[in-house]
Amino acid sequence: MTELETQVVVIGAGPAGLLLSRFLHDAGIRAVVLERRPMGYVLSRIRAGVLEPGSVDLLHQAGVGARLDREGQRHEGFAISYGEDLLRIDMQSLVGKSVTVYGQTEVTKDLYAAHQQNGCPLHDDVPDVAIEGLDTDRPVVTCTIDGEPTRIHCDLVAGCDGFHGVSRQSIPQAERHEYERVYPFGWLGILSETPPVDHELIYASHERGFALCSMRSNVLSRYYIQCKADDKPEQWSDEAFWDALKAHLPEHVAKTLVTGPSIEKSVAPLRSFVCEPMRYQRLFLAGDAAHIVPPTGAKGLNLAFSDVHYLSTALIEHYRDGSTRALDQYAERALARVWKAERFSWWMTSLLHRFEGDESFNERIRQAEFDYLVSSPRYQASLAENYVGLPF
Template sequence: MRTQVAIIGGGPAGLLLGQLLHRQGIDTILLEKRSKAHVLSRIRAGLLERGTCDLLHEAGVGARLAAEGFRHQGVNVSWGEEMFRIDLAGLTGHAVTVYGQTEVTQDLYDAREATDAPSFFEVDEVTIHDADTDAPRVTFTHDDAPQEIACDFVAGCDGFHGVSRPTIPDDVRRDYEKVYPFGWLGILSETPPVEEELIYASGPHGFALCSMRNEGLSRYYVQCDASESPDAWSDDAFWAELRRRLPPAQADALVTGPSIEKSIAPLRSYVCEPMRWGRLFLCGDAAHIVPPTGAKGLNTAAGDVHYLAEGVTAHYRGDDGPLDAYSERALARVWKNERFSWWFTSLMHLFPHHSDFERNMQRAEVALLRESEAAQRAMAENYVGLPL
């Protein structure tokens, strides 16, 4: 087989890249290790920055987003019994949109299938060859048969555990990582959200997040030990723990019900440099991980996709400048999003090693955020998304 761009990874990053390139007349073949049903079953964040929404519209998949997404003009922060609102729209002129990542992925799959662009699911033994030459290849097996793709470029959108990043030699690649001493226990429930906008809560018992997918589907999280099992938490235990981490008014208003999904996610910050080796380009979780505080994962990946699609398109028009600058441009934005996610995580969570002094520093910084318009504006600018 022959294509212009081989995309490894059938999550939203790979799908968005394929759709943007398709609209520029550039051919792609997409490889996914799992089944399509498995990819669509993943429960992920549902908060989209303005730039991500713009990209989805540019890719021609924004109709359902516009019709069903919930625009949030603000976000709530609480410390103990006090809660205050950050006016995102008033401070920046922009909002964020709540629209589940599963819905984004479904829209992108529908668009790809409408183009008849080749996609292979449940592939195995994916290997990238000759990425440091002008003629890269990707080999894999599908239905027990060996396959090979000759291509101009390889886009590694296959996540933290994929094959793309390890293809970059150890003496070229540099890894930066911070592992946090806690995780998030999250549940999905068919209950109305406790508040119209998200609540990021902290207090003596740790962090909690109140989010939603729609008017009748809520997503809630509480900080927990990363080594715990979700099976150790009954629904009643979760709701009780969430209540004691919320301000009294929100705790009293919380509507509970059976969980339809429950999981624990560890938290880490990670960056790989560079994001390019020869004709192999890394996108999304293959190159970087952020803690979920502030919902920068998918949005950071969308920034990568924007820069790579722009670079590949320019290449086929005779200009290699944007493609040569891909890693530098993407990393500049990645590190800014890493900083924001690290800052917000450090501010809102209870760390086991924190002294009383450090906990009071957190309290003082939350007070500054509550009282200072300048501090709120800095947070709001990062929260709605830095310009692409």
């Protein structure tokens, strides 16, 4: 049995865990990172690609913004179509801010490359992590590292291990309050080596359902259409996907769509989920371990980063000054922003998707909502304010 000592154990080496450990290391706080998957798998996951300005600032603070500056695409607006009507939301004009399109896969690669240079211990392919003694002064995280049973004694545990991770499950069920809405559809997404249909994102609502035209670069496109929640990627040929996507888009947009073979195809379920509290004794949850949003509002990665901002600031203050003030406020501060992002993501999902068995009343409400958005600059400004991200 190997016995290790550290100050913070970070469970999960996705973007949240890597960014948090980066900030802790820079502040001289000892941390050990544990990841249940092989890092090759973590670095290959295809995820969101829209970064709020606050997230971009955090990556620069962490010293990993160079490639983001070179390759990221700054977007000052995006479009929403409803049937054949198309409305551009000019974020720069409305609220003076923009977003950056840069894939989560690339963010993770940048953070991991920096992590390899700073010497902070990271152990991957560790599937048997367990947390003990959260009600004591020195919790213990047990696991198997390179075939050796290991006990890591620490002060605090940061749970950044996602929705299916061990961290949230370590909070007694009687102490957890979970709020969830599972949507009766998913997103079928493909990645293709084709030029994007537009230089900005297009969110489309059509009688056939939702679609999204996004991109990773000028030659790499990411497209989605609404599908059944239990659809499998192999049920959809490339030809069937492109035909469906064209049918979801305004005719003048569909005519300019360049199609090609998919290099990745997947189905993502949609849910809204929040776990309260985000702190239990000496365990602090961050990112998908505590909350999930439907991807419609591009909030998942950005929420994880705002959690890291609050948590890293609190941990640094604690180890620098011996204060628990910010740690005690962490859950309340994080959740205030989480619930606002949940509301926005729910609103966009409700506006743009078609629900099975939907009544004509609901469809007319969605039409009225879109008409109001078209006619009201103030409503557009509210949408833009939420899309670029509320202040930390």
